[in-house]
Amino acid sequence: MENFAYLIGDEASQTCAIIDPAFDPRKILATAQTSGYTITHVINTHGHSDHTSGNAAIIEATNALLCIHRADADQVTRLLNRTISRILGGKGSPSPSRLLEDNDIITIGKTQLQVLHTPGHTPGSICIYADGNIFTGDTLFVGAVGRTDLPGGSMQQLLKSVHEKIYTLPGGAIVWPGHDYGESPSSTVSFEKQTNPFT
Numbered sequence: 133m134e135n136f137a138y139l140i141g142d143e144a145s146q147t148c149a150i151i152d153p154a155f156d157p158r159k160i161l162a163t164a165q166t167s168g169y170t171i172t173h174v175i176n177t178h179g180h181s182d183h184t185s186g187n188a189a190i191i192e193a194t195n196a197l198l199c200i201h202r203a204d205a206d207q208v209t210r211l212l213n214r215t216i217s218r219i220l221g222g223k224g225s226p227s228p229s230r231l232l233e234d235n236d237i238i239t240i241g242k243t244q245l246q247v248l249h250t251p252g253h254t255p256g257s258i259c260i261y262a263d264g265n266i267f268t269g270d271t272l273f274v275g276a277v278g279r280t281d282l283p284g285g286s287m288q289q290l291l292k293s294v295h296e297k298i299y300t301l302p303g304g305a306i307v308w309p310g311h312d313y314g315e316s317p318s319s320t321v322s323f324e325k326q327t328n329p330f331t
C-alpha cells in the first residue's frame with residue numbers, strides 16, 4: 133500500500149505543498165526542512181487512508197492548510213479512515229480547511245497548482261497539474277489505472293476522466309502516479325496514451 137508523496141516547492145518564497153502524506157511523515161518533514169522549505173498546504177488526491185494517514189502529523193508540525201475535493205472531504209474524518217490510518221501507523225485526519233472544485237487554483241508562493249477533478253477511483257479524486265507535471269493519485273498509474281471496485285468507484289467515470297482531463301494535456305507532461313505499480317516510477321502523457329492497456 134505504500135504510496136508516493138510529492139513535495140512541490142516554490143523557489144521564490146521557499147514554501148511548498150505536500151501531496152498525499154501517508155507513510156513516514158517525519159521523513160517528509162525532514163526533507164522539506166533540509167531543503168529550507170516550509171510546508172503551507174497538504175493536498176490529498178482523494179480520501180483513502182493510504183494517501184491521508186500522515187495529514188495529522190504534517191499539520192500538527194506545520195499548521196498547513198488541508199485541501200481535498202468536496203466529494204471526498206467526509207471520507208478523511210470517518211471512522212473507517214481513522215481506523216485504517218492507525219493500522220498504517222498514522223492517525224485520523226484533521227478536517228479540511230479548503231474544499232476543492234474542478235479547475236480551482238492552489239497558490240504556493242508564486243506557483244499555481246491547477247486542480248483537475250477526475251472522478252472514477254473515488255467520487256472526489258483529483259489530479260494536480262503544474263508546469264508540465266501531472267500528479268495523478270490513484271486515477272492513472274504507469275501502465276495501469278486505479279481500482280474502481282471500492283465504494284463510489286466507477287470504471288466508466290475513471291476512463292472518461294483520464295481521456296478528457298489527462299490525455300488532453302501536453303504529451304510531454306510528466307505523469308507522477310500515487311503508487312509505484314509500473315515499470316518506472318513516472319511516465320509521460322503521450323507514453324501512457326500510446327501504451328497503457330487499460331485506457
Ligand SMILES: [Zn+2]
Pocket residue numbers: 178180253270
Ligand atoms: Zn485510493
Ligand SMILES: [Zn+2]
Pocket residue numbers: 135180182183270310311
Ligand atoms: Zn492508493
